[in-house]
Amino acid sequence: THFGEQTVALQDKQGLVNKVFHDVASRYDLMNDLMSGGVHRLWKDAMVAELAPPRAGTRPYRVLDMAGGTGDVGERIVNSSLGYAEVVVSDINADMLQVGAERALNWRYPQQVTFTEANAEELPFEDKSFDAYTIAFGIRNVPRIQKALDEAHRVLKRGGRILVLEFSQVDIPGFDAAYRMYSDTVIPPMGRLVTGDAQPYQYFIESIRKFPDPLTFDSMVGKAGFKRVKHQSFTGNIATLHSGWKL
Numbered sequence: 222t223h224f225g226e227q228t229v230a231l232q233d234k235q236g237l238v239n240k241v242f243h244d245v246a247s248r249y250d251l252m253n254d255l256m257s258g259g260v261h262r263l264w265k266d267a268m269v270a271e272l273a274p275p276r277a278g279t280r281p282y283r284v285l286d287m288a289g290g291t292g293d294v295g296e297r298i299v300n301s302s303l304g305y306a307e308v309v310v311s312d313i314n315a316d317m318l319q320v321g322a323e324r325a326l327n328w329r330y331p332q333q334v335t336f337t338e339a340n341a342e343e344l345p346f347e348d349k350s351f352d353a354y355t356i357a358f359g360i361r362n363v364p365r366i367q368k369a370l371d372e373a374h375r376v377l378k379r380g381g382r383i384l385v386l387e388f389s390q391v392d393i394p395g396f397d398a399a400y401r402m403y404s405d406t407v408i409p410p411m412g413r414l415v416t417g418d419a420q421p422y423q424y425f426i427e428s429i430r431k432f433p434d435p436l437t438f439d440s441m442v443g444k445a446g447f448k449r450v451k452h453q454s455f456t457g458n459i460a461t462l463h464s465g466w467k468l
């Protein structure tokens with residue numbers, strides 16, 4: 222299969238995405254570290270710092286980490302709350318969740334997480350059942366992004382918060398050319414070296430280039446009903462953190 226620049230129908234897109242993550246699941250965390258030089262960890266730390274989950278309270282604090290893959294964002298949230306937050310790590314891909322569930326046995330607070338297979342477009346959760354919804358580097362893989370944002374709004378309680386961390390377009394003169402060159406020449410071969418296949422990483426680069434710019438994405442978050450939507454960009458706009466409130 223070639224799924225480079227060719228346009229794929231929405232239903233086909235999910236199939237391709239699932240194949241990509243099925244193929245890379247066991248090497249996924251290693252690839253993240255290699256490709257970002259470890260910087261994805263700092264962006265995720267910044268996301269969790271922005272969420273600032275409570276460390277105590279009178280009622281449970283429940284977080285849905287959607288497209289949570291191998292659970293690293295979920296682990297950060299639980300650790301940051303000193304074991305108070307309860308996290309549901311949810312992903313459409315059972316292979317990613319399997320790697321995460323095995324890893325979670327060694328978490329500091331392993332009893333604070335559950336893993337649930339689900340499609341971000343159709344969540345199997347009740348209305349108003351979470352205090353926060355996080356999604357890191359996941360939303361650009363979802364075929365119908367607006368539908369996923371609407372679902373996030375539905376499952377959040379009033380006063381709940383959405384945080385979306387995603388790659389954005391680097392548009393800083395000079396740095397943009399360097400980043401493009403790095404993406405095109407370093408990432409696919411590195412992907413082939415580690416996972417035996419460059420194609421998932423070709424998909425990865427193209428999906429970043431197609432994702433809406435931060436202001437357009439903010440307006441989609443607003444359209445789902447979220448208020449006080451804002452964003453901040455990291456590391457020369459390589460990644461952007463969007464946030465909003467269900468008020």
Ligand code: SAM
Pocket residue numbers: 235238239242253287288289290291292293294311312313314317339340341342356357358359362363364
């Ligand atoms: N959040 C993790 C991280 O930041 O390292 C994993 C991100 S990984 C790049 C993207 C994840 O999105 C994959 O685990 C993939 O299975 C998941 N995904 C893709 N489409 C999805 C969908 N429709 N619903 C839920 N998860 C989806």
